[in-house]
Amino acid sequence: MSMDLNSLKEHYLRCVRCGQCRAVCPVFAGIGNETAAPRGKVFLAHMLAAGELKADAEIAHNLSLCLLCRACTRECPSAVPVHKIITAARSLLAREVPNTLQKIIFKEIWSRSSLLNISARLLRGCQNLGLTVLGRSMGMLPPALDLVGKLPRRPARSFISEVTRPEGAPRIKVGYFLGCATNLMFPHVARSTVAVLSLLGCEVITPRELKCCGLPQEENGQMDVAESLARSNFAAFQRLGSKAIVTDCASCFAALKDSSAFKDIEIMDLFQLLNGLLPGHNLKKIDRAITYHDPCHLAKAQGITAAPRELLTRICPGFREMPGANSCCGGGGSFMLYHYNTSMGILDKKISAIKETGAKIVTTSCPSCTMQIRHGLAKQGLPIPVIHPVELLAQTLGIIF
Amino acid sequence: MDSQRLGNELKKILPPGRVLTSSLERKMYSYDSSFHARFRSFVPDAVTLPRSTAEVAEIMRFASNNNIPVVPRGAGSGETCGCLAVRGGIVLDLSGWDTIEEVDAANMQVIVRPGVVHYILNEHLAGFGLFFPPDPGSTRMCTIGGMVANNSSGLRAVKYGTTEQYVLGLEVVLPDGRVITTGGTNCRALKNVSGLNLTKLFVGSEGTLGVITRIRLRVWPRPRARGIVMAVFGSLDEAPAAVLDVYQSGILPSGIEILDSSAIQAVNMYKPEINLPAAEAILLFEVDGNPAGVEWEGQKIVEITGKRALSVEWATDSQRMADLWRGRGVVAVAAARLRPDGSRIFAGEDISVPLSRVTEALRRIKELGREFGVAVVNYGHIGDGNVHTAPVINLENSDEVARANGLVDAIHRLAIELHGSTTGEHGVGAVRNQYALAEHGEAVNVMKRLKETLDPGNIMNPGKLLPPGEE
Numbered sequence: 099m100s101m102d103l104n105s106l107k108e109h110y111l112r113c114v115r116c117g118q119c120r121a122v123c124p125v126f127a128g129i130g131n132e133t134a135a136p137r138g139k140v141f142l143a144h145m146l147a148a149g150e151l152k153a154d155a156e157i158a159h160n161l162s163l164c165l166l167c168r169a170c171t172r173e174c175p176s177a178v179p180v181h182k183i184i185t186a187a188r189s190l191l192a193r194e195v196p197n198t199l200q201k202i203i204f205k206e207i208w209s210r211s212s213l214l215n216i217s218a219r220l221l222r223g224c225q226n227l228g229l230t231v232l233g234r235s236m237g238m239l240p241p242a243l244d245l246v247g248k249l250p251r252r253p254a255r256s257f258i259s260e261v262t263r264p265e266g267a268p269r270i271k272v273g274y275f276l277g278c279a280t281n282l283m284f285p286h287v288a289r290s291t292v293a294v295l296s297l298l299g300c301e302v303i304t305p306r307e308l309k310c311c312g313l314p315q316e317e318n319g320q321m322d323v324a325e326s327l328a329r330s331n332f333a334a335f336q337r338l339g340s341k342a343i344v345t346d347c348a349s350c351f352a353a354l355k356d357s358s359a360f361k362d363i364e365i366m367d368l369f370q371l372l373n374g375l376l377p378g379h380n381l382k383k384i385d386r387a388i389t390y391h392d393p394c395h396l397a398k399a400q401g402i403t404a405a406p407r408e409l410l411t412r413i414c415p416g417f418r419e420m421p422g423a424n425s426c427c428g429g430g431g432s433f434m435l436y437h438y439n440t441s442m443g444i445l446d447k448k449i450s451a452i453k454e455t456g457a458k459i460v461t462t463s464c465p466s467c468t469m470q471i472r473h474g475l476a477k478q479g480l481p482i483p484v485i486h487p488v489e490l491l492a493q494t495l496g497i498i499f
Numbered sequence: 500m501d502s503q504r505l506g507n508e509l510k511k512i513l514p515p516g517r518v519l520t521s522s523l524e525r526k527m528y529s530y531d532s533s534f535h536a537r538f539r540s541f542v543p544d545a546v547t548l549p550r551s552t553a554e555v556a557e558i559m560r561f562a563s564n565n566n567i568p569v570v571p572r573g574a575g576s577g578e579t580c581g582c583l584a585v586r587g588g589i590v591l592d593l594s595g596w597d598t599i600e601e602v603d604a605a606n607m608q609v610i611v612r613p614g615v616v617h618y619i620l621n622e623h624l625a626g627f628g629l630f631f632p633p634d635p636g637s638t639r640m641c642t643i644g645g646m647v648a649n650n651s652s653g654l655r656a657v658k659y660g661t662t663e664q665y666v667l668g669l670e671v672v673l674p675d676g677r678v679i680t681t682g683g684t685n686c687r688a689l690k691n692v693s694g695l696n697l698t699k700l701f702v703g704s705e706g707t708l709g710v711i712t713r714i715r716l717r718v719w720p721r722p723r724a725r726g727i728v729m730a731v732f733g734s735l736d737e738a739p740a741a742v743l744d745v746y747q748s749g750i751l752p753s754g755i756e757i758l759d760s761s762a763i764q765a766v767n768m769y770k771p772e773i774n775l776p777a778a779e780a781i782l783l784f785e786v787d788g789n790p791a792g793v794e795w796e797g798q799k800i801v802e803i804t805g806k807r808a809l810s811v812e813w814a815t816d817s818q819r820m821a822d823l824w825r826g827r828g829v830v831a832v833a834a835a836r837l838r839p840d841g842s843r844i845f846a847g848e849d850i851s852v853p854l855s856r857v858t859e860a861l862r863r864i865k866e867l868g869r870e871f872g873v874a875v876v877n878y879g880h881i882g883d884g885n886v887h888t889a890p891v892i893n894l895e896n897s898d899e900v901a902r903a904n905g906l907v908d909a910i911h912r913l914a915i916e917l918h919g920s921t922t923g924e925h926g927v928g929a930v931r932n933q934y935a936l937a938e939h940g941e942a943v944n945v946m947k948r949l950k951e952t953l954d955p956g957n958i959m960n961p962g963k964l965l966p967p968g969e970e
């Protein structure tokens with residue numbers, strides 16, 4: 099995960115500035131001029147590294163205009179890892195023009211689970227008292243806070259034990275990486291994942307001391323924090339003897355896959371594992387039309403597109419592909435906090451694509467995408483739930499909580 | 500006029516958000532994809548994002564009254580600094596003005612605004628069973644405006660020609676702000692020989708005569724089938740001879756591509772699994788049309804090239820075609836990977852020579868590479884004599900950069916010596932105008948007179964196309 103801008107020199111020098119990455123960048127499509135093009139961001143990073151531009155707030159702003167969706171990296175014919183270059187440039191900027199708000203959120207809060215828990219409870223308290231509405235009307239809170247929705251009462255951590263025994267004969271032992279967003283905002287997803295895995299014969303290990311996967315910190319230039327989080331998470335799984343890990347969060351998956359800290363531990367794709375374990379089990383198929391949105395961290399970062407579809411078509415004959423399923427929803431973790439309007443412009447396209455399918459349920463496997471798409475659907479008054487494929491799977495396997 | 504005042508004046512013409520003036524924003528318009536722009540920073544004084552003919556006309560009137568250079572820009576995928584403000588002034592970024600106004604399928608034409616991206620247009624036309632045949636390698640980014648201004652084409656130019664064959668008419672804003680329509684003001688005919696052919700004058704004029712704001716393009720029915728022949732040769736000379744054999748048998752493939760030994764080596768180093776045969780040359784023929792015709796032509800090409808080639812393969816299955824094409828598909832990237840610290844540069848990259856001299860050109864370019872101590876990879880559209888050379892250098896090494904510049908100059912001069920042209924596709928811009936006199940002789944003076952007539956103040960993309968300092 100270590101990425102110093104200078105160490106990426108051979109990569110940014112290889113950018114021939116052909117502009118092909120303009121074809122796929124959702125932020126560029128929204129803003130519509132070169133200042134938002136991936137090529138432009140590589141150019142800025144190059145100029146920063148070469149000392150031809152000085153780090154300042156304007157450059158920081160330009161480099162923040164990126165969802166880190168990696169569409170450009172996949173598209174680039176010269177194999178330039180654009181998202182890594184942008185991340186490394188942000189890291190340099192974070193050192194040279196520290197942005198206090200970003201720092202507080204990503205360094206202090208997200209990396210310490212106790213603080214994160216307190217903040218989440220505070221947020222829930224505010225919501226209960228109607229304070230978010232008040233705060234927003236007074237201009238104190240960003241509109242993006244709506245995206246968080248109402249926080250559940252209990253985090254997943256409170257009801258998932260460190261070791262969950264398999265039902266019936268054990269088939270494999272697997273570590274479960276419980277991410278922050280899933281833990282705090284989507285505990286029912288974690289509950290489904292653990293229940294499904296255990297029903298299918300897995301002993302599920304969920305270390306108590308897990309911390310954030312490090313992705314939010316990395317995306318905002320706090321590379322050192324991200325690395326130390328990864329090392330500590332690795333140690334947690336090692337303590338319990340996990341040789342393989344799955345996660346239900348696309349972003350955590352990308353972070354774990356990219357990390358060099360996880361030596362000798364296999365990071366497995368949850369969908370592939372489930373597809374392998376399912377044969378022989380009775381499924382009560384879902385009879386409603388569903389569709390699937392590819393999280394960037396799964397599809398573009400790891401090229402995983404077929405396995406989730408295989409699972410969904412298995413459990414739901416009415417699966418419908420949406421146009422541009424692989425295009426970003428505009429969430430991008432903290433992107434929606436900083437660039438709400440651009441993010442909403444990108445989201446509108448996604449919602450139109452969903453509407454076109456006539457689907458009654460949207461599925462996706464990323465907390466950030468889930469919040470974002472829910473927000474988009476709610477804005478248009480569409481009563482379509484956005485849920486994780488494992489929740490549907492739990493249902494078809496007859497799991498009742 | 501200083502940059503700030505200029506920005507303020509332009510903000511009176513355009514709505515908020517459509518004039519970029521900060522030094523960072525302007526700097527982001529200082530490059531295109533050319534080698535030249537990596538070492539020179541051509542920062543404009545202001546960038547505008549016009550979205551209507553009236554807005555462009557007003558900017559032109561203002562610029563002409565104040566004698567300020569204006570540079571049209573599409574996607575900035577050009578290789579010649581064409582869209583860069585080499586003398587400062589205002590850049591018009593037209594790439595966001597991307598409306599497909601009308602597909603007039605009944606009349607086999609389409610009307611677009613300049614910023615429409617090539618592949619988007621063809622995706623849209625596919626819904627009508629139509630296509631716009633020129634197919635540049637930059638399809639994913641280049642704009643139709645840029646293609647018209649550069650008269651672009653691609654590997655299927657052998658059969659389908661270049662952009663100019665498809666432009667039926669243009670709306671152009673002249674340097675003084677007047678708006679004209681070429682090809683007939685209200686014409687929807689496919690043939691029109693009335694008047695001087697102004698459409699052809701603006702096609703390929705590289706933004707030096709006016710701003711193209713609307714384009715009427717002829718479109719064709721989409722071919723129903725495609726097939727690929729791959730022929731492998733033990734000697735470089737056999738390749739053009741085989742191409743000639745195919746032509747003489749009465750077959751016109753849609754594309755004929757060559758990879759020479761440098762390209763084969765680069766591809767195999769980059770992706771060993773592609774495993775191209777270690778040969779002196781590989782030819783890829785593409786045929787398209789109706790299924791029966793494609794099959795007949797493919798088999799015939801196999802029979803003809805088989806007489807000279809070490810091996811030949813014919814494929815119509817899409818997976819196999821993709822496999823055969825993979826070597827050609829990755830050659831440009833593969834070139835950049837020849838050495839770990841290497842970058843592929845776009846310079847001297849698209850000369851064209853007579854068919855009969857393609858082999859000689861390939862050989863001489865290799866020799867020049869050795870002479871200047873620069874690694875080169877050669878590939879190209881052998882069907883029309885367009886040779887793509889990819890020099891690979893360490894951009895941080897000033898000695899190598901100087902040697903690359905020497906090599907590139909020598910390649911351009913070689914093209915002229917072989918009775919070819921310094922550019923078969925990418926245009927002149929500010930990097931090949933130094934060869935204008937050598938290529939065109941007295942005709943350059945006529946070009947200059949035309950330019951003076953349309954642009955007496957020389958505000959339209961100055962410093963391009965014509966010999967430096969002579970416009």
Ligand SMILES: Cc1cc2nc3c(=O)[nH]c(=O)nc-3n(C[C@H](O)[C@H](O)[C@H](O)COP(=O)(O)OP(=O)(O)OC[C@H]3O[C@@H](n4cnc5c(N)ncnc54)[C@H](O)[C@@H]3O)c2cc1C
Nearest residue numbers: 573574575576577581636637642644645648651652706711
């Ligand atoms: C990887 C790669 C592959 C390429 N492959 C090919 C190829 O196969 N064939 C080929 O021909 N070219 C190719 N090119 C070159 C380039 O993409 C083409 O010349 C393309 O048509 C330029 O389009 P653009 O929109 O990027 O124009 P720009 O680069 O922005 O501008 C090009 C020129 O057109 C002028 N211009 C742009 N828009 C207008 C307008 N509306 N009115 C007046 N003038 C205008 C500009 O002033 C400039 O002189 C390639 C480039 C790259 C990077």
Ligand code: SF4
Nearest residue numbers: 113114116117119174
């Ligand atoms: S990042 Fe890749 S696609 Fe984008 S301009 Fe550079 S070389 Fe081209």
Ligand code: SF4
Nearest residue numbers: 123164165167168170
């Ligand atoms: S990662 Fe996504 S948002 Fe960022 S520059 Fe690339 S394509 Fe654009």
